[in-house]
Amino acid sequence: VTIAQVGELYGAAFMKAACVQTAVNGFKNTGIYPLNPQIFPDWMFEPSETTNRPMEEATPRSVTPQPALQLPVPEHRTPLKALSQNRINPSPTVPENDQSLDDLYPPSCSNASAFTVTPKQVVSIPQAAERKTNLNDRRRGK
Numbered sequence: 001v002t003i004a005q006v007g008e009l010y011g012a013a014f015m016k017a018a019c020v021q022t023a024v025n026g027f028k029n030t031g032i033y034p035l036n037p038q039i040f041p042d043w044m045f046e047p048s049e050t051t052n053r054p055m056e057e058a059t060p061r062s063v064t065p066q067p068a069l070q071l072p073v074p075e076h077r078t079p080l081k082a083l084s085q086n087r088i089n090p091s092p093t094v095p096e097n098d099q100s101l102d103d104l105y106p107p108s109c110s111n112a113s114a115f116t117v118t119p120k121q122v123v124s125i126p127q128a129a130e131r132k133t134n135l136n137d138r139r140r141g142k
Contacts, residue, residue: 051128052127052128
C-alpha cells in the first residue's frame with residue numbers, strides 16, 4: 001500500500017461506515033442524543049469541587065419609591081353575588097390525613113445506608129482561595 005492508495009482505501013471504508021446509525025451511537029455514548037443527564041455519575045464531578053468559589057454578594061441597590069398610580073373607578077359596579085355565580089366551581093379541598101409518615105413507614109434498623117459515612121463528611125474538600133484583584137494601574141512594557 002503506497003501513500004497514494006491510503007486516501008482511496010480510507011475513502012471507500014469511510015463511505016461504508018458512515019451512516020446515520022454510527023453518528024447516533026456516537027452521540028448516544030456521550031448522552032447528547034437521546035438526552036441522558038445520568039450518563040456521568042456524580043463521583044466523576046468530584047475533582048471540580050476544589051475550584052468552587054463562594055458567590056460574591058451583590059451590593060444592594062437603593063430603590064426609590066414611586067408614587068402610586070391612581071386609576072379611575074368605573075361608575076357601573078357589578079354586585080359580588082352576581083360575580084360569584086359566574087365563577088367556576090372552586091377547587092375541592094383535600095382532607096387532612098391524621099396519620100403521619102412515621103406511622104405509615106416506621107423507621108428500620110436494617111437499613112444499611114443509615115450507617116454510611118462518606119469521605120466528604122469526614123474530611124472536607126479543599127476550596128480554592130478567592131481571586132486576587134489586580135490593583136496595579138501602571139502601564140506595562142513602557
